[in-house]
Amino acid sequence: MHYGPAVRRRKLGAELRTLRDRAGLTSGAAARLVGWHQSKVSRIETGRSAAKPADVRLLLDVYEVTDPQERALLEALAGSDDERGTRHQWWHAYKGLLPPEYRDFISLEAQAYRISTLETSVVPGLLQTPDYARAVTRAALDGVAQSRIDKFVEVRLARQEVLNGDPPLELSAVLDEAVLRRPVGGYQVMTRQLEWLVEVAQRPHVRLQVLPFAAGAHIGLTGPFVIFSFPNIADLDVVVLDHLTSSLYLERKEDLRAYSEAFNSLQEHALSAEDTLDFIAGTGGGA
Template sequence: MTQTHAAKVLTGSTTKVAKMEGGWVPMRDPDIRALCELYGLSDPAAVGGLLELARVDRERRKAKGWWNEFPNLGDMQEYVALENAATSIRTWQLCLVPGLLQTPGYARALAMGNSTKGHPDRGETLVATRIARQRRLSEEPILDLWAVVHESALRHRVGGPAVMREQLKRLEEAAQQPNITIQILPFEAGEHLGMGGAFNIISFAEPGAMDVVYTETAFGQLWVEGGDEAAQHQELFEKIARDALAESESRSFIEALRGDVSNGGF
């Protein structure tokens, strides 16, 4: 069926259908029921699940989160809103410390090192949003974070030795929290399945809610919502985690690396 078929059933335009399919507008219950009938979906449990997802989505759209105070977030605003509603996040990082674990000095150095955003105001905005996001790790409802980080991310001299010492100390402390799992994939692991790029998997508590996979590129973002591709990312993450050091070994690795920075051998 085409968007024209759906538009006719909804007594609306194809533009309306396109906006609904793109997630740009909330879904109304009568529209959901009409589309289910059109597509031959009559199972009450399945229809009820869709109606509940739509209700949750409408509530989220009404929410006024702290991120609305930062209009400069741009495309990241959607990610931050999802992150704020999530119950758990799994992140695989090749070159950077995950944003939820960055220190202000590290975040500031990243902002100033980006030639397209190298302005003091932009840098301080990034630091402020990083700190605000990190509240989810210690305030109710507490977010579960599982981060697998490649050794290269810890050896990049972002901001210089002093900044990196502070950042590594932050990772040591974070790894002690019960809701945070940190694993390091060392250079010694050789070739690995995560070499294709970093990604985040965002999970929610609502029954039937789909996992969302987020990948950031140099000039934009890529999103995957549920389906086989999201399941493939989950499987990939688990395989990368199996190749990484165990939690206790990762903590020892970070501690030793921080010692190298302090002794000038970084």
């Protein structure tokens, strides 16, 4: 198990190693071409050292990688602020507020082209209304000053811009019925949240399904999770499990396969997207 930044270094390094092999170069040869010592290439490829965006660009030039989307993704994994082909990394403005794990989560979310998520307790952050987000944040940060809560809500709403991008993020979400029944923020707040779910679920790039209580026991009872999928490079896909004070990032192929199969199973047992809209509309304010 690894935490966000380590996952990013390892995945970036593994992909750079694959590209070097594809280019027919040894690590020593690659190092000579960019003017480095061979040990620097090795440290980057094994994830022991972080690569700067400029380092990544040099290696991609040597490996003759020309696809702009692939280059942008790999540069972003190194922490690039380059906006070409990626969404602007606005979250750096909140560096003093957000813990590193949360910033890394937002970074993955901004770079992904598809997210698959199971939620068992609350509406996914990308689908929350401002008042719902405020109620959830206030409950999670009990005792924190209102001004700080407002900043966290601001971040939560800014994250939602990925659904308005060009192209927009593809979002597939399975919600346990408990998410709809829990009156977060009170009747009015929950009613507006349910109305918003119905509205946003009708977008072509959003697929929302409810897993009703009638479905009985299911694999999702083990807890919520998020699967990030990236364009061009499937090996960069990541599963994220949220805990109270941190997030756990899973990168092994067997973990990715297990969670992908679990999500597919949950979708099969959940209501269809069409029936989900009717179900939410009939739920009311979480009563």
